[in-house]
Amino acid sequence: MKITETKLKDCFILEPHLFKDDRGYFFESFNQKQFNNLIGKSVTFVQDNESFSTKGVVRGLHFQTGYFAQAKLVRAVKGAVLDVAVDLRPKSPTFGKHISIELTEENKKQLFVPRGFAHGFAVLSKTAIFSYKCDNYYNKKSEAGIMFNDPTLNINWKLSNEEILVSEKDADLPTLKEYF
Numbered sequence: 494m495k496i497t498e499t500k501l502k503d504c505f506i507l508e509p510h511l512f513k514d515d516r517g518y519f520f521e522s523f524n525q526k527q528f529n530n531l532i533g534k535s536v537t538f539v540q541d542n543e544s545f546s547t548k549g550v551v552r553g554l555h556f557q558t559g560y561f562a563q564a565k566l567v568r569a570v571k572g573a574v575l576d577v578a579v580d581l582r583p584k585s586p587t588f589g590k591h592i593s594i595e596l597t598e599e600n601k602k603q604l605f606v607p608r609g610f611a612h613g614f615a616v617l618s619k620t621a622i623f624s625y626k627c628d629n630y631y632n633k634k635s636e637a638g639i640m641f642n643d644p645t646l647n648i649n650w651k652l653s654n655e656e657i658l659v660s661e662k663d664a665d666l667p668t669l670k671e672y673f
């Protein structure tokens with residue numbers, strides 16, 4: 494597994510080593526000991542999630558608050574997504590900054606999104622299966638979010654307005670300014 498820093502502190506890109514042979518390929522998608530060594534701290538994942546979406550779907554920007562804050566290790570198992578992480582840690586030098594990265598079935602990149610970040614993704618392929626690990630359990634009452642098209646963040650989702658499909662819940666999220 495190769496690790497690359499991003500411009501946001503504690504947020505990393507991971508690329509697994511692929512073993513290819515006549516049958517196909519093999520790779521370790523997650524190895525607890527190696528992961529903790531690479532990121533330099535101990536994170537224990539307790540929940541795995543998977544979602545299926547069609548092109549144009551934007552899910553986000555989500556996080557859980559307080560005791561139920563979650564770090565996530567995310568990847569696209571099928572298709573291609575534009576994945577976005579926003580640093581919402583008030584004391585962070587990169588507070589309010591975001592990164593976006595294409596996670597695809599082909600590049601097998603994973604993004605580690607620490608606690609205190611908002612997370613979202615847009616589906617760029619016909620369909621996509623998105624899979625992620627969380628280090629804390631889902632808690633409905635702790636759910637929070639920022640509007641995907643927040644004017645301050647000004648994220649380029651690489652989709653036209655006509656293509657974008659969001660849930661009713663996500664269409665109702667506050668802007669960054671409203672939230673803070």
Ligand SMILES: Cc1cn([C@H]2C[C@H](O)[C@@H](COP(=O)(O)OP(=O)(O)O[C@H]3O[C@@H](C)C(=O)[C@@H](O)[C@H]3O)O2)c(=O)[nH]c1=O
Binds near residue numbers: 613
């Ligand atoms: C996230 C989640 C949802 N659910 C339920 C609640 C709801 O009825 C249904 C769909 O939930 P949502 O609409 O919130 O799903 P979705 O919009 O895919 O939410 C996810 O978005 C991405 C961007 C993230 O980062 C995730 O942490 C999560 O917030 O699934 C669970 O049971 N457990 C979970 O962990």
